[in-house]
Each structure stands twice: as structure tokens, then as C-alpha cells.
Amino acid sequence: MMKGPESKSERGFRWALPSISILGLIILMQLPYRISFLDNLLPFLPMAAVYYWGIFKPNLLPVSAVFFLGLLQDILSGGPLGMMALLLILVRLFVIQQGRRFLEREFLFSWLVFIIVALIFGLATWAISSIYIREPQYIWDALGQSMLTIAIFPAIVWGLGLFRLMLVAEKR
Template sequence: MNMGLEIKSEVGFRGALPFLSTLVLLVMMQLQYRVFFLDNLFPFLSLAAVYYWCIFKPQLMPVSVVFLLGILQDILSGGPLGMMALLLVLVRIFVVWQSSRFLEREFLFNWLGFIFITLAFGLGTWVIASIYLKQSQNFWDSFGQSMVTIAVFPVVFLTLGWVRNLLVKESR
């Protein structure tokens, strides 16, 4: 009975909140902030959002939506088309597959899982970009971007938790 109420309440705007919040973070990544030491180190905010929503509301972040967000990010960033889509879909598959280990755990456990995923994600972006561009890219930029992403994850987690509470309040 409650499941039907939850599904019903997640249709429409509130059901689109995971997609919309990830889209906002994705667009924020593409804005050209002129911070002298962070030009190439802006965090993978879309990764943090996909990770979060795939733990707490995976039904609202299906593979098709993750793929669309990844393609959009590739187009906006001018990177290899399909790179972010592939990596984000792989993250989604892994997190949903392991969701029982992440759900209802303490924040530090989720952050530790995110650290490993982010490091693998950064390595993946470096490898794919190097292969695509046929020359080795600067590994330290990818590593630094991963470190910045790990550092800002608590803020993204709290912000998306607030958005998720909007979904929970509606179903009551």
C-alpha cells in the first residue's frame, strides 16, 4: 500500500528532482570559474550526484537518464563523446549492484565508497581521454580533480539530502 503512495508521489516535478539536481550540478561544472589554481580541477559534481541518487533513489535515476546526462556533459565540455556517459553508467551499475551495502549506512561509509569510485572514475577519464586524443594527458589534473571531488562530496551529499527530503515529505 505504501509503495503505491511512494510511486504516485514521485511522478511529475518531485520525481524529476534527482535528474534536475544532477543537471544543475552538471551545468555548474561547465561554467568557467576563474580561480587561478582550480582551472583544471573543478570537481566531478555530476559523479557525486549520480552516486548519491543511485544509493537513495535508484528508480529515479535509471540508466537512460544517467546516459543522457553523461552525453550532455560530453557535449558541453567538448570532451570525447561518450566518455562521461560510459563512466557514469558504469558507476550507476556498480552502485545499484552494491546498493544494499551503501543504503542505511553512516555517511563515512558512503564517503569511503565514494573515494574509491572517484579515484577509479578519475583514472578512467585520464585513460579514455589519452586514448581518444592519442597522446598522454596530464594524469595529475585527473588526480587533482578527483581529490577536489572527494573534498566537496560532503557539501553535495548534504545539499542532495535536502532535495531528497522534499521527496520524502511529499509521500507522507
């Protein structure tokens, strides 16, 4: 499911596609959906995208881009400045430390590792937010966001897979 042609070079604006896709997901997360339960349960879409691009195109998603995208999410959401920047960098670092070949093997394996990453990510947002607010917050909200992110991970992989196809330059 996650395999595809990766050997061809990227040309033109295509080098920015991973960052653009994450920017799009950040904007998508900030839209007013006007659904009562969704404001507590919106999935961590940019985190899933950083995980995905960290496996397949880490060279096109430099740590500086991850930092500024995370910072932008913090600014637009009104959350603690630096929280998402820090956590997204750590997700990218984890994926790269594991090595592409390790995670690229099978979709199911990648998904299983993602479950652990998403749960730790949810716990970390809960911990940082609680410290920032100086009052322990309701942990199940963050874990609920993690669960939803895990559940829709295949859909995110499919969507970003379409983006990845655009990265393959035509033979000239």
C-alpha cells in the same frame, strides 16, 4: 547523516528531481569561473550526484537518464562524445550492484567506498582522454579532480539531501 524518510511516495514533478539536480550540477561545472587553477581542478560533481542518487533513489534515476545527462556533459564540455555517459552509467551500475543496504548503512562507510570510486573515475577519464588525444596526459590533473571531489563529498551529500527532502510527499 545520510538517513532520512524514504518510505513515502513521490508525486508530481518530484520523480524528476534527481535528474534535475544532476543537470544543475552539469551546468554549474560549465560556467566560466575565471580562476586560473580551477579549470584543471573542478570536481566531478555529476559523478558524485549519480553515486548519491544510485544509493537512495535508483528507481528515480534510470540508466537512460544517466546516459543522456552524461552525453549532455560531453557535448557542453567539448570532450569526447560518450565518455561521461559511459563512466556515469558504470558508477550507477556499481552502486546498484553493491545494493542499497550495503552503502546506505553509514555515511562514513559510503564515503570510504566513494574514495575508491572517485579515484577510479579520475583514472578512467585520464585513460580515455589520453587515448582520444593519442598522447599520454598529465595524470595528476585527473587525480586532483578526484581528490577535490572526495573532499567536498560531504557538502554534495548535504546539498542533495535537501533535494531528497523535497521528494517526501506530504500526507494527504
